[in-house]
Amino acid sequence: MNRSDIARAERALVEQVLKREDVGRRRMFAVAAWSVAGAAAATTVPASPALAQAAPARRILQKDDSRILNIGATVRSGKYWNFSTWITPVEEFYVRNHYPTPTAEQKPELDPRNWKVKVHGNGLERELELTYDDLLKMRSRTVFATMECHGNGRTVFWEQLDMKDVTGGNWVLGAVGLAEWEYVPLSEIFARAGLRPDAKALLFWSGVDGAGDIGRPMPMREVLSRPDDIGLAFRMNGNPLLPDHGAPVRALVTGWGGAASTKWLTEIKVATHDFWVRLNTKAEVFAGPDYPKPTPAPGDEFRNVGPEDIHGPMVEWMPVKSFITVPLVIEKSPSVPANYPLKRGELPTLAAGRQTIRGYAWGPQHGLRKVEYRIDGGPWREAHIRPPNLGRYTWSRFDFEWDAPAGEHVIETRATDNAGISQPPTVPFNLYGMANNAIPKFRIRVV
Numbered sequence: 001m002n003r004s005d006i007a008r009a010e011r012a013l014v015e016q017v018l019k020r021e022d023v024g025r026r027r028m029f030a031v032a033a034w035s036v037a038g039a040a041a042a043t044t045v046p047a048s049p050a051l052a053q054a055a056p057a058r059r060i061l062q063k064d065d066s067r068i069l070n071i072g073a074t075v076r077s078g079k080y081w082n083f084s085t086w087i088t089p090v091e092e093f094y095v096r097n098h099y100p101t102p103t104a105e106q107k108p109e110l111d112p113r114n115w116k117v118k119v120h121g122n123g124l125e126r127e128l129e130l131t132y133d134d135l136l137k138m139r140s141r142t143v144f145a146t147m148e149c150h151g152n153g154r155t156v157f158w159e160q161l162d163m164k165d166v167t168g169g170n171w172v173l174g175a176v177g178l179a180e181w182e183y184v185p186l187s188e189i190f191a192r193a194g195l196r197p198d199a200k201a202l203l204f205w206s207g208v209d210g211a212g213d214i215g216r217p218m219p220m221r222e223v224l225s226r227p228d229d230i231g232l233a234f235r236m237n238g239n240p241l242l243p244d245h246g247a248p249v250r251a252l253v254t255g256w257g258g259a260a261s262t263k264w265l266t267e268i269k270v271a272t273h274d275f276w277v278r279l280n281t282k283a284e285v286f287a288g289p290d291y292p293k294p295t296p297a298p299g300d301e302f303r304n305v306g307p308e309d310i311h312g313p314m315v316e317w318m319p320v321k322s323f324i325t326v327p328l329v330i331e332k333s334p335s336v337p338a339n340y341p342l343k344r345g346e347l348p349t350l351a352a353g354r355q356t357i358r359g360y361a362w363g364p365q366h367g368l369r370k371v372e373y374r375i376d377g378g379p380w381r382e383a384h385i386r387p388p389n390l391g392r393y394t395w396s397r398f399d400f401e402w403d404a405p406a407g408e409h410v411i412e413t414r415a416t417d418n419a420g421i422s423q424p425p426t427v428p429f430n431l432y433g434m435a436n437n438a439i440p441k442f443r444i445r446v447v
């Protein structure tokens with residue numbers, strides 16, 4: 001198959017997928033995953049007993065992911081230099097927890113048979129309690145969406161922007177992936193709980209992991225601009241959520257940084273006041289001279305923090321970004337990730353001659369329009385965006401051909417979204433290293 005054949009086949013596949021009914025779609029993906037993995041075709045691996053019991057009508061052909069994954073991770077960066085698929089397999093999906101992964105063995109409330117979410121607050125007409133079973137009976141949707149940690153690309157502050165005072169973990173560029181999420185949209189919750197017109201903010205809260213202080217608020221105007229695109233996710237790439245990704249149910253806030261998508265969800269509160277919690281005060285916020293601190297209003301709700309903890313505005317949408325599947329050189333960062341393929345100061349190598357350079361680009365808020373690249377500071381040229389490119393929330397793969405001459409080179413990539421916003425050469429300093437989308441520089445040695 002040549003490239004246009006592949007593109008046509010991919011488009012046909014996506015169209016087919018988009019037309020299918022819910023269950024059919026998942027089945028197809030599960031089958032595709034099996035054949036890619038080279039596993040025996042048509043082998044049905046049953047769901048775990050707990051899940052099968054909780055969801056008899058939804059049993060599907062399913063891999064037993066629990067046997068191949070390192071459950072219990074606190075952080076695990078995606079090996080983005082190896083990415084090749086459009087959908088990121090769950091085995092390769094980054095994990096970002098502030099505390100160790102809680103499991104149903106330690107926390108019985110996370111067993112799907114026990115799980116409940118409390119939906120309440122003075123912004124609603126009535127309080128609800130929904131079980132996992134209730135959720136499975138409600139109208140659900142699926143979406144192909146990237147999930148990206150705010151801290152993804154923090155490495156670029158240290159390595160390429162000379163901002164050594166930035167603090168936080170070193171993800172390089174691996175804290176992003178694309179999954180097919182199945183979720184019950186908030187619109188469905190509001191239809192049952194009744195939304196009051198004076199509701200101001202919504203809080204997704206877990207309270208299960210670690211110190212019980214993890215959750216994240218959203219302004220109601222943002223929620224109401226897309227109540228079908230935000231919700232309670234219970235499947236990832238067609239399979240029930242794994243413990244690392246928030247089993248049995250997590251929030252899904254498409255387009256916003258991962259911190260908004262509270263895992264191990266247990267509470268949704270809608271109120272006529274704002275909420276201040278750890279993840280919108282002293283973490284997951286822009287702290288720095290270019291970012292004015294928000295001020296709380298009287299009557300606001302504080303959980304585990306006080307007004308003095310507010311360090312800056314909360315990070316919301318993730319900006320337009322790109323990378324090529326080449327590991328960045330690590331020299332000045334405080335650490336090198338455990339699974340990194342290069343030693344400190346080492347350059348990746350590539351054979352001289354004609355090479356296809358591949359990468360990923362995304363514009364969560366407006367969708368991806370264009371990807372450009374340049375070699376050694378030369379002219380910007382347009383890369384080829386490979387379908388599917390499904391607009392906002394999703395990413396696309398791109399590639400370009402390069403006649404690589406021997407020697408050391410620098411490749412830069414610049415994505416532009418449908419609002420005409422491009423990746424900038426630099427971004428303002430922020431202490432926690434949030435949302436860095438400066439044009440990355442990939443140093444490479446051609447031999």
Ligand SMILES: Nc1nc2c(c(=O)[nH]1)N[C@H]1C(S)=C(S)[C@@H](COP(=O)(O)O)O[C@H]1N2
Nearest residue numbers: 094095096097098149206245258259262263
């Ligand atoms: N309860 C809870 N939810 C959480 C977190 C957490 O530590 N606890 N981490 C958040 C952050 S910072 C990110 S980036 C995403 C990561 O989701 P993933 O591990 O499924 O990739 O989960 C978010 N939800």
Ligand SMILES: [Mo]
Nearest residue numbers: 149150258259
């Ligand atoms: Mo994150």
